[in-house]
Structure formats: C-alpha cells, structure tokens
Amino acid sequence: AAEPWPENAALYQQLKDEQILLSDNASSLAVQAFLQMCNLPIRVVCRANAEYMSPSGKVPFIHVGNQVVSELGPIVQFVKAKGHSLSDGLDEVQKAEMKAYMELVNNMLLTAELYLQWCDDVTVEEITHPRYGSPYPWPLNRILSYQKQWEVRRKMKAIGWAGKTLPQVLEDVDQCCQALSQRLGTQPYFFNKQPTELDALVFGHLFTILTTQLITDELSEKVKNYSNLTAFCRRIEQQYFESHDRDSSAAAAARAAKRSLLR
Amino acid sequence: MAAPMELSCWGGDWGLPSLHPESLTVMAYAKFSGAPLTVNTISNSWRAPKGDVPVLISEDIVISQPAKILNFLRKQKYNADYELSAKQGADTLAYIALLEEKLLPALLHTFWVDAENYCSVTKPWLASRIAFPLSLYLPGKMSREALNRILLTRGGPPLYSFTEVEARIYRDAKECLNLLSKRLGTSQFFFGDTPTTLDAFVFGFLAPIYKVCFPRLHLQEHLRQLPNLCRFCDDILTCYFRLTVSGHSPAGHDTADANLQKLTQLVNKESNLIEKMDDNLRKSPQHPPRKLTTLKLAAGGEGSSPLNRLSP
Numbered sequence: 417a418a419e420p421w422p423e424n425a426a427l428y429q430q431l432k433d434e435q436i437l438l439s440d441n442a443s444s445l446a447v448q449a450f451l452q453m454c455n456l457p458i459r460v461v462c463r464a465n466a467e468y469m470s471p472s473g474k475v476p477f478i479h480v481g482n483q484v485v486s487e488l489g490p491i492v493q494f495v496k497a498k499g500h501s502l503s504d505g506l507d508e509v510q511k512a513e514m515k516a517y518m519e520l521v522n523n524m525l526l527t528a529e530l531y532l533q534w535c536d537d538v539t540v541e542e543i544t545h546p547r548y549g550s551p552y553p554w555p556l557n558r559i560l561s562y563q564k565q566w567e568v569r570r571k572m573k574a575i576g577w578a579g580k581t582l583p584q585v586l587e588d589v590d591q592c593c594q595a596l597s598q599r600l601g602t603q604p605y606f607f608n609k610q611p612t613e614l615d616a617l618v619f620g621h622l623f624t625i626l627t628t629q630l631i632t633d634e635l636s637e638k639v640k641n642y643s644n645l646t647a648f649c650r651r652i653e654q655q656y657f658e659s660h661d662r663d664s665s666a667a668a669a670a671r672a673a674k675r676s677l678l679r
Numbered sequence: 680m681a682a683p684m685e686l687s688c689w690g691g692d693w694g695l696p697s698l699h700p701e702s703l704t705v706m707a708y709a710k711f712s713g714a715p716l717t718v719n720t721i722s723n724s725w726r727a728p729k730g731d732v733p734v735l736i737s738e739d740i741v742i743s744q745p746a747k748i749l750n751f752l753r754k755q756k757y758n759a760d761y762e763l764s765a766k767q768g769a770d771t772l773a774y775i776a777l778l779e780e781k782l783l784p785a786l787l788h789t790f791w792v793d794a795e796n797y798c799s800v801t802k803p804w805l806a807s808r809i810a811f812p813l814s815l816y817l818p819g820k821m822s823r824e825a826l827n828r829i830l831l832t833r834g835g836p837p838l839y840s841f842t843e844v845e846a847r848i849y850r851d852a853k854e855c856l857n858l859l860s861k862r863l864g865t866s867q868f869f870f871g872d873t874p875t876t877l878d879a880f881v882f883g884f885l886a887p888i889y890k891v892c893f894p895r896l897h898l899q900e901h902l903r904q905l906p907n908l909c910r911f912c913d914d915i916l917t918c919y920f921r922l923t924v925s926g927h928s929p930a931g932h933d934t935a936d937a938n939l940q941k942l943t944q945l946v947n948k949e950s951n952l953i954e955k956m957d958d959n960l961r962k963s964p965q966h967p968p969r970k971l972t973t974l975k976l977a978a979g980g981e982g983s984s985p986l987n988r989l990s991p
Contacts, residue, residue, distance in 0.1 A: 508861045509861055509862055509864070511858075512858040512859075512861050512862045513770065513773065513862075515777060515858060516770070516773035516774045516776065516777040516858070517773045519773070519776040519777045519779075519780045519781065520772055520773040520776035520777075522776075522780065523776040523779060523780055524776065570831060571831045571832065574824075574827050574828040574831045574832065575828065575831075575832060576744075591772065592772070594769070595768070595769035595772045595773065596769070598765040598766055598768065598769040599766055599769040599770070599773075601766070
C-alpha cells in the first residue's frame, strides 16, 4: 500500500536569485515540473548549503516524510514506489526510447551547460565565480568555487570534453536540440497525449536555457531555432506553472527563472 | 571520393577484427556504407600513446574520434543512414547516448579495471602487440584512465565503496542490454533490414563483451541470455567481416564455403581451448582428448547455434 504524499514535502535548491547556476536550476525545474505533472504538491525551499545537505551532493533533493531523495532518476523511482507514475502507459519499446532520450539530454545538454559554466573562462569569471560563492564571505567564496571548478574540469577531461572548444559544444547542443525537435514533431508531448518524466526533464533544461541571460545569447539561440521546442516549453509552463495559485512556489520559481540570472 | 583512406586501430582476436569498441564501430560503419578503407593494426608504432585510436588518415586530413570519422565518411558520400527518417536519426543519437552512459562503464571495467580480467587477458594481449618500452607503460595508463573515468562519472556519494560502484555499473549495463534487446525485437537490424550507424555502435560495444574470453564473465553470461543480440553480433560478423581485416572486402552475403571455412577455424580454436582445459582438469595423459565433432550448419549458412554451445 502506498503511503500518502505528505503536505509538507519540500524541495531544496540553492538561493534562486543570487546563487543558483544554470545546470542546477535546470535540474531543479525538471523535478518541479515532474512533481507538478504527477499532481503532488511540493514547496521549494532555498538554502545556501543545499548542495552539501543533499545525500548525493547534487541538487535538487526532496524531503518527504522522513526520507531524502536527490536527483531526478531516484526521485522518479521513489514517486513510483508511492504509487504515482507517468510512464505506466508506455510499452517496453517506448520505455526504452524514453530512457535513451533522457540519457541523451543528460549526456549532451547537461554536460554542455556544465562546460559553459565551468570551462569557458569568460563565463566563469563573470558569472559563475561571483554567483557560486555569493552567500559566503571572502576567502571562502573563492575557495569553494575554485574547488568546484577543479572537480568539474576533471570530470570533463575524463569524458573527453576538455578538448572541445565552445563552438563545438554549441554544435553538440544544436544536434541534441535537433534530435529532440525531430522526435517531438507536432505532438503535444514526447509520447503523444500524456507527459512523462522525459517531458519534465526536457522542459527543465530548455526553459532554463531560454530564460537565462548569459554573456552571449548563443546557447538560447540554438534552442530558439526549433519552434516546436519553444512552443513545447510555453505549453508546459502555461499548463503546470501558471494555472496554480499566484502564491504557489512553483509558479514563483518559473517567474523567478524568467528574471535575469546575470548578476 | 576516390582518395584512399586508411584507418589505424588496435588489432583483434577471438574472431573479431579489433578489440577496441570505437575501432570496431568505425570498421563496421565502413563495411555497412561500402567505404573502401584500408585498415592498419597498430603494432609497433609510437602513435598509440597519443590516445587517439582509431585514427583515419585520408590524403592529409587526420581525424580521430569515431563520431567525427563517421561524419567525414558521410560527407564523402558513404552514408549508411540514407534511408532513415528524421525521427529514426534522432533515435540513433539517443541510443548512442544510452550506450555511452550505461554500457561503457561496465565495458571499461570488464576490460581494464577488474583485476583478474586485466592481468590475465587484457594486459598480456595488449603488451604483446606493442613495442617494448611502451608495453610496460601503456596498459597501466589505459587502466588508470578507465578507472578514473568510472569513478568520476559514476562513483560519487552516496556510493562510498568501490564494490558498490561496481554493483551499480553492472546493474546499469544489464538494464541497458535488456533495453537494447527489447528495442531490437525480432528484426535483423535496429531500423529494418539494412544496417545503420546505430547498428555500428551497438556492434562495436557488444562484440567485445560477446566474444572475448574473460575469466570473470558475468556480463557475457547476461548477454548470452539475450539471443537476439547474440544473433545480431554473429550476423554482422559473418556477413560483413570475413576472414581478413585489411584490404577491401565488399559487403555482401557469403557463400556457404567461406562460412564453413570460418566456422571450422572457430570450432577448432574452441576445441583447442577446451582440450587445454580438460588436460588441466584431469591431468591424465591417457584420457583421450575430447573433440567436438558436431558442426551443424543451419539452413542458409547461419552458424550461430554451435558457436553458442561452445562457450566455456
């Protein structure tokens, strides 16, 4: 028997206006969209040390009852164990496709966002370093952001992205968006009538890319080239984020994401 | 289009033209699209430590990663994806991402990190094929890189011990194999009757797991329980990779004679291995060595069933 979803379930992320970065905002929005699609109420709590509170070191994480689960994959499984699932109606081949496309988004879009934030020197100097350590006093803010940068660059080197230049990364983003656009076609959601976790994940990333102001607009231009993707984002935003109370935290999160994240 | 193209990659064994997944992918794609590719196996050259294997050299252009090599071949009008729809092209990218995220860590682990496999199979094989001072250094370097990659991409908290990481990557790999098997179903290739880029990538990743004889075999055992994937690998090997690796060999269907010859070679190799195992186990020279006499060729020259039965 599934336990009921408690009223005080909370989602933790970093501070919206000053601290959170592109990739973390995308992941957080994806989880919020997924929970909205499942009709599970959640309130967003912003904490400067959210990354350290998380069991896996990644944001966002949700605190439900007495359990803490982080990242979209485990959260989807956790919600499924509670009896809510968006992908039950899919057959085996469609489920395989869904998983493959989620890996594509993680592999290309998320990695590209991380690259842009931590490996592109201009962006690092002007946006990432000031934002990442902003709640902390000097010199802690510089130390933490250098530490994180070193970690991310090490990972990029291990998977072979360190040798890529920014135009090549943007080219990869374009390829990924093209694949998503071709898969979506003219349907409302990726698997026709019902949204699934793939829709939530794609929405989270694309919406964040479209509404975040960076040094240049190249990244969002790549997404804007595909009109069905922008229409998709608009549709999900209208259906799941604006149709709730004005005070609901999810709508506030979407509105806050619209404001410029440039300090 | 007439410029000669040369591919440098690691050599092969156990019936495969190469043991390196990326090299296999490129070779398979070249066979599918009919590109005339001369394959050089790297043996005694110092080019290997640059880490860029496989490398395609055409006139003066040097290209190194498989995705870029495939793009180059497509631009030269050797396109195996000609008949795919836009959605199928998108599916190809998605499944390749799935392979790289879920299957590649386990593949790297089986080849380079698992102590028994590495010491008894991978290291001697690689060291025997490269020049002397390099053979002391390169296998260790590749092993450390593989371990690094696994730990950085998969090993964060809440997994704190390496055995937990191993358990997770093998679980992911088995799930990935199941998903591929469901997607393939009963068709011969992933998108109908002609092989495409996705088939090349899947073949490149699966064939080493399927064919190489490791002491620690759990991924291979799982793969053998998915008969459609095994049949997929065998089909590509028998149809597109015939006896020799270097030189031009047009893609096409074999005659029964060529099939029989290749099968006989493989069966003899397997029977030698089993003989050796028998000798070690029984330690009695009077015991007559067991010979495998059954060589049933199914109709049409398909030889996959005896090969399956011969797995140690």
